[in-house]
Amino acid sequence: MNFLDRISLRKINSMVLLVIIILLVWHALESLLYLIGITPYSPSLQVTGRRLFLWVSLHVIISLYLFIKDKYVNRKFKKYNNIRNDTQIQIISGIAIVVFVILHVLTYSISPVNILNNYMVYIHFIIDNLLFCSLLIHLTISIPKLMVSFGFLTEENSYEKFSYRISTALKIIFIVLLFAELLYYLF
Secondary structure, eight states, X not given: OOHHHHSOHHHHHXXXXXXXXXXXXXXXXXXXXXXXXXXXXXXXXXXXXXHHHHHHHHHHHHHHHHHHHHHHHTTTOOOXXXXXXXXXXXXXXXXXXXXXXXXXXXXHHHSOTTSOOHHHHHHHHHHHHHHHHHHHHHHHHXXXXXXXXXXXXXXXXXXXXXXXXXXXXXXXXXXXXXXXXXXXXXX
């Protein structure tokens, strides 16, 4: 049995998600430092964003394949409504992320953050915060599932406790990013 036989596509997708989370945190940190005026604008933001986009594309392709495969295999399987609801929320938020990432890239291509005119400030702010909200919703479900996939949440109630903690942490990150954008765009 070779290595590829021992690892499932779900595990690969989980590892891809782990890379996405690392790149996303790096991109957010770079953006935050720029927005609050600690560092100057750096082309590294674009490079990190491009790398992030490639990994997200791979994640979308694998996730869609797994969703379609599961839908076909389990079409008569109607148990576990909470898991189905979470999956539906992930799909909807994932679609929203794709839409807002495309808009994010387009608007920053048209009007880079270091060269803003009046109306683009509002467009950037709205698109970025809708993207943040979509990411918050998606990651609140995805990160606990990732931890289960890697075998870290095996104790009773550990999934619920971890979900609550990660949700709280993501909300704090969202608020920090929101304030950073407000400070940058208003002052």
